Amino acid sequence: MIYKLTAQLELPQELQTNNLGSTLHGVLMELLPTEIVKQLHSASAYSPLRQRLIIKRGSKPRWEIVSLSSELGKILMNCLMDRTSILLKHHQIEVAIGNISVEKIDETALIKDCFSQQVSPRYIKLAIQTPIAFKSKGEYEIFPDLQKFFRSIMLTFDSFFEDYELYDSETLTYILENVKIVDYRMRSTRFHLEGVRIPSFTGELKFRISGPQPMQQLIHLIIQFGELSGVGIKTSLGMGKYTLVEPNN
Incomplete structure (x- = not known):
């Protein structure tokens, strides 16, 4: 729960x-x-x-x-x-x-709800409400990298709900083949954390989803869970929050 x-x-x-x-x-x-x-x-x-x-x-x-x-x-x-x-x-x-x-x-109810949708919106718009950043090889990354975005949320889900498994490399590859950024209003920013300024980004993102209905349902599940869990680094300290808007456009 x-x-x-x-x-x-x-x-x-x-x-x-x-x-x-x-x-x-x-x-x-x-x-x-x-x-x-x-x-x-x-x-x-x-x-x-x-x-x-x-x-x-x-x-x-x-x-x-x-x-x-x-x-x-x-x-x-x-x-x-x-x-x-x-x-x-x-x-x-x-x-x-x-x-x-x-x-x-309830995570089970969330899964059932996403996979019971007969028609899933093909466009997803996200409003970033607290700065997002990723970290790779010791360096901060301030761009909306879709691979890191989906991987972060999927691994978080798998860490807490052992009865389900979202992440594997083939699934992630398939997601990346079926999700494209089609619009954005982004800007770089800094998140202040105990004397450190973390390079990050904020703004809005819009995705287009293609592929069969089960793939669309899976992507909507990941996005909706990420709205709760946050994405990227420092989510316990205030980073990584986005909100799903205009889900039916």
């Missing part, structure tokens, strides 16, 4: 930035039980905790926390549901927290 917690934060204007993701990760480490924090720090490359601060013009900043583990999801609920504020130690400010909602997504 996947847990998604969403809360509004009453942040001062100067703190309304995606870069606050690292600070908010620190807040969670303070709130979670010590044993859970140790497990998260000693986890493999794939942490079950994903969180980010989403800034949207005209709306209050939204803190989105995703757990790819049922156990952690329940603990996060216990830690956050009754809270009215959080302390940002680095900035020495108490921030009001409100309107916390919880959504539970």
Whole structure:
């Protein structure tokens, strides 16, 4: 079971930035039980905790926390549901927290829903809400590389849901043959993380999907899961969040 917690934060204007993701990760480490924090720090490359601060013009900043583990999801609920504020130690400010909602997504139901669609949209548009980057051979990559994009999400899925397997090299190759970027509005940016500025990109992407219906269904599953898990590096610290928009175009 996947847990998604969403809360509004009453942040001062100067703190309304995606870069606050690292600070908010620190807040969670303070709130979670010590044993859970140790497990998260000693986890493999794939942490079950994903969180980010989403800034949207005209709306209050939204803190989105995703757990790819049922156990952690329940603990996060216990830690956050009754809270009215959080302390940002680095900035020495108490921030009001409100309107916390919880959504539970069953991965089996998600799979069945995607593969039951008789007609899947052939165009997918993504709005990137926090900076995305990939890392290869010690260097950051700031371009929307489709191979790295799909591989990242597929490997994350396989790491937490052992009853299913999305990734193998042949499947990935077939996906790349059937997905093309047909439109984009991109810009490079930097994600600030503990004194480091990570080169990354943001903006919008539009894909066209070809191939048989089962392939289209698989790609929609990967995209929808990635909307929860994030994609690329530092997804626990606030990077890698996108939203699926205009799914029927």
